[in-house]
Amino acid sequence: MAYDGVTMYLVRRELQELLTGARVEKINQPDKLTIILQLRKHNTSHQLLCSADPRLARIHLYRGKAENPPAAPAFCMLLRKHLAGARLLSVAQDDLERIMTFVFQATDEFGIPTEKKLICEIMGKHSNLILVKTGKGQPATVLGSIKAVNEEMSRYRVVLPGAPYYPPPAQNKLDLFALDEEQLTEIFAGMGKIPPTQALVRAVLGIGKDLAEEIVSRCCPQGALHPLEVVRPLTIALREVAVQLAAGRITPSVTCRSGEKPRLYLFSPAPESDPAARSFSSINAALADFYSSLAAQEAEKAHRQQLLQIIRSGINRTEKKLRLQETELREMENAGRYRIFGELLTANLHLLKTGMDKAEVPNYYDEHARRIVIPLEPSQTPQENAQRYFKKYRKLRDGRQILERRVRETREDLAYLESLLVAVSHADLPGLLEIREEMEQAGFIQKKDRNKAPAKLVSQPLHFRSPDGIDIFVGKNNKQNDRLTLRTAHKEYIWLHVKDLPGSHVIVCHSNPPVATVYAAASLAAGYSKAAASANVPVDYTKVKYVKKPKGAKPGMVVYTNQKTIYVTPKQSLPAEA
Structure with a gap:
């Protein structure tokens, strides 16, 4: 899901009502690009999550418990310095751009009231969280950001401490609250033959891919049509969305089917027949559920890929080991030949002398008693040569028994690894964690040192x-x-x-x-x-x-x-x- 301007509008509306006047209690930064502000109002605490992660850039209320690093990152320390104890004055959005501004009243080190703004730019890979200070008649000045942007990274603006703050360039799209059919027709005419969904995203400010699909599904027949063919129904649908948006009439729901990414619906409730659909009374609750489901999927995917890589590597090593063992085992099938050499030498000792490098004697084990040439060690007596062959035979015979056992064990290891491969491909997150624990116990993965035991997820058949x-x-x-x-x-x-x-x-x-x-x-x-x-x-x-x-x-x-x-x-x- 793309966190679009319409979604931000709905979130801002709820946050403005719920959090205005709240005081900042805690500030944490659980990962490199995410902060969580804990704000308190009327004896109730709320956690506000703001993330500039390119894949999951977003703002919404958060109900989970995030793990924080032992040492707070620099941006977190900066926020604590300037916003700890501050009061939230307002929450603003620039039209339907994906920029939300939290305005705080704080006090400086001398106890003088100051105004600070936390500006959240939710723009995919260009997302950023920026703390600025404002002064009367002066442009806002950057105090710090979760991502530094220098001249080499952007020709449009820098985002560095001490630099003036400039917002990202405007997108110059149609205003959802004031568009008409003529405007839409004019823009669509210059787009060529593209799907209506894509045309909406390009033309109307605040509309992302998922919302565009939701709107198109409400008013357009299925199939890839030229957007000009459906201008009128699209205009009507967009006006309906604008009315619902202005009135706050939304029906947020989330679907999360097995094997598919979760999907958020804003204005059209998910089908009642869909057992995976969950409805919510607020956009923040829906987003918290959506991103929780998405994070669980991402964690499951990462665990699965890691385990598959380890298992496949183990299978390759074990198959190579088995090939070598089986080759060695085939070579040991000649062990009986050395016993025959020893017995033939013993039977013909009277014909042999020390210093000979070979013995040509009748092979009594051959039905025609054909003569056989047996290599000898000239420095050894005939008796010592015979004993040398007997010793070599016993060594190979005993080694064969050991090697046969090892081959059986290697085949069992291979079957076990292949069973893990099957299990990992079908497992959910609790199941993957259980498989990892099993692999640790079996010695396929090195056990991690854990200061505390993780919460035990129970995997069910x-x-x-x-x-x-x-x-x-x-x-x-x-x-x-x-x-x-x-x-x-x-x-x-x-x-x-x-x-x-x-x-x-x-x-x-x-x-x-x-x-x-x-x-x-x-x-x-x-x-x-x-x-x-x-x-x-x-x-x-x-x-x-x-x-x-x-x-x-x-x-x-x-x-x-x-x-x-x-x-x-x-x-x-x-x-x-x-």
């Missing part, structure tokens, strides 16, 4: 309902698979897993479910597995009581018996999902 109304649970990671199968599920319930591949454990909460339910559960087992993109996938199923965890096995690793196999098309949802 996916819950579906079969066409027959029977509950089906799908584990989302290895630890969850263990809990679901070995602790939670009744011994008579049905357990399913994709055959011979990494995947989720699936539990059908019934001892003798209908065939349709078994096939539905099997399709989920295939869908949440390494075979998710395949067709006609084999899935094993048996009762939970026949599923066992070998001693010392890694999380999620089990063995099972009494299984049957069916073939299904992978799915990740059911029509009757709970």
Whole structure:
């Protein structure tokens, strides 16, 4: 979502009513580009978040608890120096430009009242938070900013302490509150054939992409039309928005469907049939929810990418290790040859002498007793040469047993890493944190030193309902698979897993479910597995009581018996999902 001028207008309106006269209690800077002012009015505290983050530049009331760095950054210290204890006089916006100004009455070091302004420019990568002081008849002077802008960075203006403050250049777009059809037609005529949504963003001040889509969806037929073809309905819709905006008649709602970015609606409520829709009584509450959902998605995405990178790197290393071990194992298959050399030398000691570099003797192990040439060490006696070959044989034989065990362990490690890869691709944020903890315990990730334990997010299995109304649970990671199968599920319930591949454990909460339910559960087992993109996938199923965890096995690793196999098309949802 682009935080546009209309959104800022609505936020300013609420802040003006709620915060005017409030006193600044605390000022914090949780990250490089975000500040939080705590203001108190009528015995109630409010947190005002202002961010110049290019991806999430915004202003709104904040209800969370942000973690602050041990040492306050310089801009935070500057704000504390000038605004601590100050009273908020007003909140202003320049037309529908994305510039909001908070005017404070503060006192200087001599106790003299002074006026300070915190100017928040919300303009994508050019966003900035700037503290200025004002004087009668004098231009505002920059005291400091969250981003310094020098001559090399901008030819239009500098934003440095001591420099005069100049606002960003005006956009010179149409005024939403005073536009008419003729103006809109004239501007659209010079734009060429572009979608109406794009035309609105370019033409009308304060309208961003999301709001433009909301307006176009209200008045224009679907399809990429030339904006000139829909000037009249767009003009009517824009006037309606202007009236609603001026009267404060908005119906903010947020939708956040799985796998999609959250969406904020201002004037058109989200469809009532949408189970992901949430309605709010104020724009600030809606924005707080929207950005909280977006931050959770960003955190989930970052965790997933980090874990996937670690797991894929681990898989590459483990596959290389396995190839080397298997090559070494094939070489050890010649160990029996050295035993034969030793026995043939022992049988022919009477023909051999010290100093010989080879022995040509009959091979009694060959059905035709063909002669074989055996290399000798000239400095050793024939008996010592025979013992040397016996010793080499025993070493390779014993080493082969050790190496075979290591190959089995490496294959288990590879299967485990592949199971993590499947789990990470389907996990939500709590599940990803649980997988990270599992990987730390398994030694794949170095444990971080934590001064305090983070809040424990509980990851739950996916819950579906079969066409027959029977509950089906799908584990989302290895630890969850263990809990679901070995602790939670009744011994008579049905357990399913994709055959011979990494995947989720699936539990059908019934001892003798209908065939349709078994096939539905099997399709989920295939869908949440390494075979998710395949067709006609084999899935094993048996009762939970026949599923066992070998001693010392890694999380999620089990063995099972009494299984049957069916073939299904992978799915990740059911029509009757709970």
